[in-house]
Amino acid sequence: MGVNIGAILEPKETSLETISGKIVAVDAYNTLYQFLSIIRQPDGTPLKDSLGRTTSHLSGLIYRTTNLMGDGIKQVFVFDGKPSELKAKVIESRSERRKEARRKWEEAKILFPEEAFKYAQASARINMTMVEEAKILLTYLGIPCVQAPGEGEAQAAYMVRRGDAEFVSSQDYDSLLFGAPVVIRNLSAARRKTTPEVIELKELEEKHGITREELVDIAILVGTDFNPGIKGIGVKSALKLIKEHHSIEKLIAEAEIEKIDGIENYEIVRDIFLHPEVNESYEIKWRTPDEEKVKEFLCEEHDFSEERVSKALERILMPKIKQQRRIEQWL
DNA sequence: CCAGGGGA
DNA sequence: TCCCCTGGG
Numbered sequence: 001m002g003v004n005i006g007a008i009l010e011p012k013e014t015s016l017e018t019i020s021g022k023i024v025a026v027d028a029y030n031t032l033y034q035f036l037s038i039i040r041q042p043d044g045t046p047l048k049d050s051l052g053r054t055t056s057h058l059s060g061l062i063y064r065t066t067n068l069m070g071d072g073i074k075q076v077f078v079f080d081g082k083p084s085e086l087k088a089k090v091i092e093s094r095s096e097r098r099k100e101a102r103r104k105w106e107e108a109k110i111l112f113p114e115e116a117f118k119y120a121q122a123s124a125r126i127n128m129t130m131v132e133e134a135k136i137l138l139t140y141l142g143i144p145c146v147q148a149p150g151e152g153e154a155q156a157a158y159m160v161r162r163g164d165a166e167f168v169s170s171q172d173y174d175s176l177l178f179g180a181p182v183v184i185r186n187l188s189a190a191r192r193k194t195t196p197e198v199i200e201l202k203e204l205e206e207k208h209g210i211t212r213e214e215l216v217d218i219a220i221l222v223g224t225d226f227n228p229g230i231k232g233i234g235v236k237s238a239l240k241l242i243k244e245h246h247s248i249e250k251l252i253a254e255a256e257i258e259k260i261d262g263i264e265n266y267e268i269v270r271d272i273f274l275h276p277e278v279n280e281s282y283e284i285k286w287r288t289p290d291e292e293k294v295k296e297f298l299c300e301e302h303d304f305s306e307e308r309v310s311k312a313l314e315r316i317l318m319p320k321i322k323q324q325r326r327i328e329q330w331l
Numbered sequence: 332c333c334a335g336g337g338g339a
Numbered sequence: 340t341c342c343c344c345t346g347g348g
Contacts, residue, residue: 016333037332038332039332039333039348040332041346041347046348047347047348048348050348053346053348055347055348056332056348058348059332059333059348060333061334061345062333062335063332063333063334064332069335087348141338151346183346188333189332189333189334191333191341192332192333281335303348304346304347304348305334305347305348307334308333308334308347311334312333312334
């Protein structure tokens with residue numbers, strides 16, 4: 001998933017307190033996928049309501065969003081639009097991979113139960129219903145949703161560039177290529193073990209002495225969702241090549257690479273990252289959460305525990321009053 | 332993933 | 340308070 005440039009990045013640890021009061025543009029698809037693949041029983045079965053409908057994505061959403069809201073973090077969810085036709089190959093191969101994983105999952109459930117979970121994870125797929133349900137829940141929570149015409153990460157990056165948000169929240173790095181100044185990873189509830197970390201585009205450029213255009217060319221050499229990349233070239237060697245030659249054109253001209261298999265369409269891919277299609281007239285507005293609607297949707301329709309949902313909602317309606325009391329007592 | 336309880 | 344574990348839907 002996404003582009004594999006992690007090895008040349010140096011994420012900096014941060015904290016929820018640092019992010020408090022700031023706006024985060026959340027890569028919705030990435031987040032939902034994460035929930036769907038991880039929130040499962042040991043045998044790989046996702047959470048389901050009494051009618052057998054999957055609810056893992058809703059469970060993840062309600063608890064995390066309310067936790068972050070309680071910590072004073074504002075979220076706007078950005079949803080994917082139509083995928084580029086160049087993604088057809090990737091989509092096809094992912095679909096194949098999932099089919100194979102599903103088969104292995106069924107097999108493992110009987111023969112190697114301890115392996116079942118990982119195959120279930122690999123077979124996870126976000127469908128249209130899940131996306132619609134997520135939008136409904138977020139709307140009831142008063143969290144704005146922005147629809148991208150194309151790539152959600154491109155839209156989120158644009159929103160940060162415009163100053164409408166401070167970070168893109170995603171586990172993938174693609175939004176850096178789309179020009180997001182700051183990406184935040186591991187944004188989750190406070191008591192998790194993993195700490196949130198930020199990657200700044202400017203720092204990355206300065207550290208390696210490259211421009212974003214060059215970074216995009218590095219990614220193309222390695223492989224993106226829009227092209228396979230050159231076999232045998234990882235991010236380290238791609239960085240070295242581009243630092244030396246500055247562009248794929250020159251790299252080819254100077255005959256440094258023998259075959260261009262896997263990067264034939266590099267000009268188009270480059271254009272996708274540098275000039276993506278975005279919606280410029282979105283509206284971001286936070287509303288007061290509709291407690292009753294949230295409870296109706298989650299508890300009545302999807303069998304969530306009313307006690308748990310109420311507690312989650314309390315976090316947004318009384319955000320961190322405890323802390324204030326403690327300070328008052330001290331004074 | 333997150334909630335909540337139990338034990339150190 | 341922290342860590343670990345189990346269940347959540």
